[in-house]
Amino acid sequence: MMDCKITIVGAGITGLACAQRLVRDGYTPLVLDKGRGIGGRIATRRVMLPDGAIGFDHGAQYLTARDRAFAAALQGLGSASAVWCDGAAEPHLVGVPGMSSLPRSLANGLDVQLGKEVTAMRAVQGGWELDLSQMRVQSHHLVITVPAPQAAALLGTDHALHSRIAKIAMAPCLTLMAALPGDAPRPFVSRVSDDHPLAWIAQNSTKPGRAGVFTTWVAQAGAEWSERHLEETPEIIAARMLPMLAEVIGVAPQSAVYASAHRWRYAQTIAPLGAPFLCSNDATLFVGGDWCLGARVEAAWLSGTAIAQAIIDQSRRL
Ligand SMILES: Cc1cc2nc3c(=O)[nH]c(=O)nc-3n(C[C@H](O)[C@H](O)[C@H](O)COP(=O)(O)OP(=O)(O)OC[C@H]3O[C@@H](n4cnc5c(N)ncnc54)[C@H](O)[C@@H]3O)c2cc1C
Numbered sequence: 001m002m003d004c005k006i007t008i009v010g011a012g013i014t015g016l017a018c019a020q021r022l023v024r025d026g027y028t029p030l031v032l033d034k035g036r037g038i039g040g041r042i043a044t045r046r047v048m049l050p051d052g053a054i055g056f057d058h059g060a061q062y063l064t065a066r067d068r069a070f071a072a073a074l075q076g077l078g079s080a081s082a083v084w085c086d087g088a089a090e091p092h093l094v095g096v097p098g099m100s101s102l103p104r105s106l107a108n109g110l111d112v113q114l115g116k117e118v119t120a121m122r123a124v125q126g127g128w129e130l131d132l133s134q135m136r137v138q139s140h141h142l143v144i145t146v147p148a149p150q151a152a153a154l155l156g157t158d159h160a161l162h163s164r165i166a167k168i169a170m171a172p173c174l175t176l177m178a179a180l181p182g183d184a185p186r187p188f189v190s191r192v193s194d195d196h197p198l199a200w201i202a203q204n205s206t207k208p209g210r211a212g213v214f215t216t217w218v219a220q221a222g223a224e225w226s227e228r229h230l231e232e233t234p235e236i237i238a239a240r241m242l243p244m245l246a247e248v249i250g251v252a253p254q255s256a257v258y259a260s261a262h263r264w265r266y267a268q269t270i271a272p273l274g275a276p277f278l279c280s281n282d283a284t285l286f287v288g289g290d291w292c293l294g295a296r297v298e299a300a301w302l303s304g305t306a307i308a309q310a311i312i313d314q315s316r317r318l
Pocket of ligand 1: 013035061146220267288290291
């Protein structure tokens, strides 16, 4: 049994922002994540091809900062970030050499344990007990930062917060990653489309630090198309999406040197909670995530930071 004062479930931006803020005040939170990498939905897929390695930002595409504190936090990431010139009026910030550089940089100095899935949680005397596949963790404070449907499942239907969390719907997003020869047409840097199944298409290789032999593209299907094809295998999804991308770019699908698909089951909040987090009556359990305030990385950062601040304020009052 591991004993902790504060345990955070999820090493996405919400969990990392919460942990960073706590560490600044002298706390030593433990961050657990079931994934193999840090960052959750900010992710970069690396693929080895005979001609070298390529990378795709298959989750969040770029960050925008409207909140002053969030903008300041991003500035602190230094060379891990750069502005992507994709023609947008608002600066689009990306990780360098991949989006995952951003959360990795935010995780500096934190105790993050990967490959640790929390399968159950229960209230015990003095806090919370978590079941993981090979261990148990006991913690005075517990912070859950996973997507709302997964948080509702962890809490269970009996918990007082369950009904508010279970109401938050999140739309899926099927994503295609494709590489084309370097001399293939490149008609645009990024494209948003409301009336095409591929709602977002980006020439990934135009982001700073991604130049290579191939032109890489990331295409995200809209919520409706994603919902319709959600349970298909990644191979079938890629086989459906590649011809659509090829048609938009003006190439033959067979010219792709690489194509694969990723399924994001809980990609985007449909209607957020409207508060930065939820908290149990005894203020030992906090539940947060992007879904509290919106559908963007900034919402995740604000939620995690607000949870940390609430824990800090609470202990100052004691
Ligand atoms: C395809 C796509 C494109 C996007 N594009 C943009 C964009 O361009 N700009 C933007 O600002 N935002 C974008 N977003 C949204 C953005 O990625 C999210 O708002 C943000 O990353 C959410 O962070 P989070 O920490 O709240 O959640 P997550 O990043 O989902 O982190 C939750 C973490 O919890 C872990 N976890 C889940 N269950 C358990 C468990 N039982 N035990 C242990 N760990 C667990 C997961 O592995 C994950 O790492 C996009 C999202 C997707 C999917």
